[in-house]
Amino acid sequence: MAIIVYLETENGNFKKTALEVSSYGRKLADEMKTNLYGITFNAVDPLKIQKYGVEKLINIKTDHVFNPKIYADLLCKNFNDLGGTIFITGSSADSRFIFPVVSISLDAAYATNVVEFPSSVSPLVLKRSVFTNKGFVFTELKTNKKIIGILNNSYGIHKSERKLEVKDYIPESIDSKLKVESVKEDKEKISIADAEIVVSGGRGLKGPENWTLIEDLAKILGAATACSKPVSDMGWRPHSEHVGQTGKPVASNLYIAIGVSGAIQHLAGINASKCKVVINNDPEAPFFKAADYGIVGDAFDVVPKLIDSLKKFKSR
Amino acid sequence: MKILVCISSVPDTTSRINFIENETRFDKSGIQYVINPNDEFGLTRAIWLKEKESCEVHVICVGKIDTDPILRKALAIGADQAFRVDTNPVDANQVAREISDFVKDKEYNLIIAGRESIDYNGGMVPGMIATLINANYVSNCVSLEVSQSNFKATRETDGGKEEISGTLPLVIGGQKGLVEESDLIIPNMRGIMMSRKKPLTIIEAKYQRCQTQTVKYEKLPPKGEVKLVNPEKIDDLIDLLHNEAKVI
Numbered sequence: 016m017a018i019i020v021y022l023e024t025e026n027g028n029f030k031k032t033a034l035e036v037s038s039y040g041r042k043l044a045d046e047m048k049t050n051l052y053g054i055t056f057n058a059v060d061p062l063k064i065q066k067y068g069v070e071k072l073i074n075i076k077t078d079h080v081f082n083p084k085i086y087a088d089l090l091c092k093n094f095n096d097l098g099g100t101i102f103i104t105g106s107s108a109d110s111r112f113i114f115p116v117v118s119i120s121l122d123a124a125y126a127t128n129v130v131e132f133p134s135s136v137s138p139l140v141l142k143r144s145v146f147t148n149k150g151f152v153f154t155e156l157k158t159n160k161k162i163i164g165i166l167n168n169s170y171g172i173h174k175s176e177r178k179l180e181v182k183d184y185i186p187e188s189i190d191s192k193l194k195v196e197s198v199k200e201d202k203e204k205i206s207i208a209d210a211e212i213v214v215s216g217g218r219g220l221k222g223p224e225n226w227t228l229i230e231d232l233a234k235i236l237g238a239a240t241a242c243s244k245p246v247s248d249m250g251w252r253p254h255s256e257h258v259g260q261t262g263k264p265v266a267s268n269l270y271i272a273i274g275v276s277g278a279i280q281h282l283a284g285i286n287a288s289k290c291k292v293v294i295n296n297d298p299e300a301p302f303f304k305a306a307d308y309g310i311v312g313d314a315f316d317v318v319p320k321l322i323d324s325l326k327k328f329k330s331r
Numbered sequence: 332m333k334i335l336v337c338i339s340s341v342p343d344t345t346s347r348i349n350f351i352e353n354e355t356r357f358d359k360s361g362i363q364y365v366i367n368p369n370d371e372f373g374l375t376r377a378i379w380l381k382e383k384e385s386c387e388v389h390v391i392c393v394g395k396i397d398t399d400p401i402l403r404k405a406l407a408i409g410a411d412q413a414f415r416v417d418t419n420p421v422d423a424n425q426v427a428r429e430i431s432d433f434v435k436d437k438e439y440n441l442i443i444a445g446r447e448s449i450d451y452n453g454g455m456v457p458g459m460i461a462t463l464i465n466a467n468y469v470s471n472c473v474s475l476e477v478s479q480s481n482f483k484a485t486r487e488t489d490g491g492k493e494e495i496s497g498t499l500p501l502v503i504g505g506q507k508g509l510v511e512e513s514d515l516i517i518p519n520m521r522g523i524m525m526s527r528k529k530p531l532t533i534i535e536a537k538y539q540r541c542q543t544q545t546v547k548y549e550k551l552p553p554k555g556e557v558k559l560v561n562p563e564k565i566d567d568l569i570d571l572l573h574n575e576a577k578v579i
C-alpha cells in the first residue's frame with residue numbers, strides 16, 4: 016500500500032500544483048502511516064520535489080506529445096507497480112483529461128474538486144465543491160483504489176523533506192489512434208488555472224480598446240486576465256478568458272473584478288477564490304455582497320490610480 | 332452517421348441551493364431544471380451536423396421520470412429520438428456504465444457529452460464512456476469537424492489550444508465554442524408539436540453498484556460585510572491586501 020501523487024510538469028519543471036499535491040499527499044501518508052511516491056513525466060530536475068515529502072519518484076521519459084490514453088496507461092502501470100492505493104492529482108485541464116480514463120482502468124472511485132484534507136481517512140471522506148461553488152458535498156469513496164483530485168490553491172504548499180529516490184522509466188514505443196496535430200500555448204501569459212491572482216473585466220469597461228487597463232494591472236500583479244461572459248460573447252476578449260458557471264472556473268487567492276456586476280452565474284464560477292475585490296461605480300451592484308473589499312468608483316479613474324500605487328508598493 | 336448526445340438535467344443557473352434533512356439531501360423544491368448548458372452547445376452542434384449530412388441524432392439521459400421534460404425539450408430542439416435510463420444516478424461511474432452499455436451494439440459514430448455538469452461538476456462521464464467503449468476522447472472540446480470516419484477537434488487547455496485529429500468513434504466533453512451562445516437553437520412551436528410524436532424510450536437500469544456515497548452537504552460559510560475603500564485612498568486597499576488578506 017502506498018499513496019501516489021501525479022506530479023505535473025511544464026517544460027520539464029514541476030508545476031505549482033505538483034508541489035501542492037505532494038504536500039497534501041505527504042500529510043495523508045503520515046496520517047495513514049504509509050509511503051508517498053510520485054509519478055511524473057520528463058522532469059529535468061526531479062530532486063526538487065524532495066522538499067515536499069516524496070520518497071520515491073518514477074520519472075517517465077517520453078517524447079510522445081500529450082495524449083490522455085497513453086498518459087493514463089503509463090500512470091496506471093506505474094501506480095500498480097508502486098503498489099498504489101490512493102492516487103492524488105491536481106485539477107488542471109490535462110489532469111481532468113487523463114483521470115476519468117485512469118478511474119475506469121483502475122476501477123477506482125474519483126473525487127474531483129476536493130477542497131480540503133480528508134474529513135475522515137477510513138472510510139475516506141472528501142469535501143468537494145459542488146453546484147459550481149454554491150455548496151459542498153462530503154463524498155465517501157468506497158472502492159479499494161481511490162483517486163483524489165484537489166482544487167488548485169485549496170490546500171497550499173507545505174515543506175516536509177524526505178530522502179528521495181528517483182527512477183527513470185522509459186516506455187516502449189506506443190501508438191495511438193489519437194493524434195495531437197498542433198499545440199498553441201501563449202507562453203507569455205499566465206493561465207487562469209495556474210494563476211494566484213486573476214484580474215477580470217466586465218461590460219463596465221465599455222469596449223475592447225479599454226482592456227489595456229486590465230492588462231496593465233494584471234502585469235504588475237503577475238496575474239492572469241479574465242472576463243465576464245457578455246464580454247467574450249461580444250468578441251471583446253477571447254472565449255478562453257470567459258469565467259463563471261459556464262466558463263472557466265477560478266480558484267485563485269485574489270480575484271479583482273472591474274466593471275462586473277456580479278450576476279449569480281458569474282459569482283458561481285469564481286466563488287472558490289479566497290479574496291475578492293470589486294471596483295464598480297454602482298454601489299448597488301450585487302458583486303459588493305460577495306466581495307471582501309470594494310471600491311465604489313469609476314474604473315477609468317480608479318484603476319490607473321491603483322496601478323500607480325501598486326508600482327510604488329512593488330518598488331518598496 | 333449516428334450521433335448520441337448525453338444530456339444531464341441540472342438546476343437552472345440562477346437557482347439558490349439549499350439542503351434538507353439534516354443537510355443530507357439537496358432540496359429540489361422550487362428548483363427549475365434545465366438542459367446542462369454544456370450539453371446544450373453539444374446538442375446544437377449535433378443538429379447542425381445533421382443538417383449538413385444525413386445523420387440521426389439521439390439523446391440520452393440517465394434519470395427518473397422528472398427528467399422527461401428536458402428530453403422533450405431536446406426533441407423539440409431537433410433530436411430524432413430520446414432514451415432515458417430509468418434510475419437516479421449516484422455517481423459518474425454509474426452514468427458512464429449505463430450509457431456505455433446502451434451504446435454497445437448501436438454503432439454511434441459520435442457521442443457528445445458536456446465538459447461537466449454544473450450540478451456536481453464531476454467532468455468525468457465522457458472520459459469514462461470513451462474508456463469503457465474504447466473510443467477516442469477529446470475533453471474541453473471547443474470545435475469539432477467530422478468527415479466520413481475522421482474528425483478534427485480543438486481542445487482548450489489551461490494555457491491555450493490543441494488541435495486533435497483521429498478516427499471515429501469519438502466521445503467529446505463539449506462546451507461553448509462548439510457553437511456560440513447566439514447560435515443555440517430555441518424550440519419553436521412546430522418543434523414542440525413534433526417533439527410530442529417523437530419516441531422517448533425508457534430503458535431499465537442495469538448497474539446498481541456505486542463507487543461513492545454522499546455523506547452530507549454543507550452550505551457556503553456566511554460572508555462578512557464588504558470593506559469599502561475610499562477611491563481617493565487607494566493605498567488603503569493595497570495595505571489591506573498586503574497585511575490583512577495577505578494576498579499580495
Ligand SMILES: Cc1cc2nc3c(=O)[nH]c(=O)nc-3n(C[C@H](O)[C@H](O)[C@H](O)COP(=O)(O)OP(=O)(O)OC[C@H]3O[C@@H](n4cnc5c(N)ncnc54)[C@H](O)[C@@H]3O)c2cc1C
Nearest residue numbers: 217218219243244259260261274275276278281296297314
Ligand atoms: C445560462 C447562463 C449562463 C451564464 N454563465 C455566465 C458565466 O459563466 N459567466 C458570466 O460572467 N456570466 C454568465 N452569465 C451572464 C450573467 O447572467 C450576466 O449577464 C453577466 O455576468 C454580466 O456581465 P457583466 O457584469 O460584464 O455586465 P453587466 O451586468 O452589464 O455589468 C456591468 C457592470 O459594470 C458597471 N460599470 C459600468 N460602468 C462602469 C465604470 N465606468 N466603472 C466601473 N464600473 C462600471 C455597472 O455598474 C455594472 O455593474 C450567464 C447567463 C446565463 C443565462
Ligand SMILES: Nc1ncnc2c1ncn2[C@@H]1O[C@H](COP(=O)(O)O)[C@@H](O)[C@H]1O
Nearest residue numbers: 337339393444445447448453454455456
Ligand atoms: N445523468 C446523466 N445522463 C446523461 N448524461 C449525463 C448524466 N450525467 C452527466 N452526463 C453527461 O456527462 C457530462 C459530464 O457530466 P459530469 O461528469 O457529471 O460532470 C454532462 O455534461 C452530460 O453530457
